Amino acid sequence: MSDKQYPQSWMMPKNLSFDTYNVLQAVPDKYIGYFDIVHIRFIMGGLKGPEDMAVVIENVSKMLKPGGYVQWQDVYRPGWQVIDQMLSVDVGDEKLPPFLAKFDEAVKGSLDRTLSRTLHHLMKGSDDFADLEMMVPGVLPWLLKYETDYLAIALAEMLKASRGTRAVGEESFRLLDEAEALLQDYLAQGGLLTYKTMVVVARKDDGA
Numbered sequence: 001m002s003d004k005q006y007p008q009s010w011m012m013p014k015n016l017s018f019d020t021y022n023v024l025q026a027v028p029d030k031y032i033g034y035f036d037i038v039h040i041r042f043i044m045g046g047l048k049g050p051e052d053m054a055v056v057i058e059n060v061s062k063m064l065k066p067g068g069y070v071q072w073q074d075v076y077r078p079g080w081q082v083i084d085q086m087l088s089v090d091v092g093d094e095k096l097p098p099f100l101a102k103f104d105e106a107v108k109g110s111l112d113r114t115l116s117r118t119l120h121h122l123m124k125g126s127d128d129f130a131d132l133e134m135m136v137p138g139v140l141p142w143l144l145k146y147e148t149d150y151l152a153i154a155l156a157e158m159l160k161a162s163r164g165t166r167a168v169g170e171e172s173f174r175l176l177d178e179a180e181a182l183l184q185d186y187l188a189q190g191g192l193l194t195y196k197t198m199v200v201v202a203r204k205d206d207g208a
Contacts, residue, residue, distance in 0.1 A: 023043070038071070087192075103159070
């Protein structure tokens, strides 16, 4: 199909290109020391643990020019967070909401282990980066209804997937049912949810 069939506003700028790369694999030679900025968003769900995160941090360092910056936004414990009447997020609150704690009990702590990966501390422990800053974005009130619906659907999918696992026994089924009941009760009372994230910004050490 010819470019002439698309409006001019849809055409990709000549100085823009797209590529794919598995950040857990070796960095292609063409990207070593190539970028001034690397932006990462929500990949922790696809990583197996701190070891994978360490590989990502090392590869990002290789891709950056000296003095370049990485900006990484990802899930921050507890992930799902209930919202109080002031529509605020407690930055220091890492306690899982009751329905999520019940779900974690059903899956034998796997959610807790996932959310225990601390991006900030792993970045801070890297010798390649300096001037590290972390922030937790605030609540956007006009998005709360959307976020609440999305997170309720996400948990429903997690519950469904967990029930379909052969290793799930009667006790786990009971706990999953309790998790769903706790969430539905919270939502029925007009409760709202948000997805708590952190943004970490760090500069690649230029040796100066």
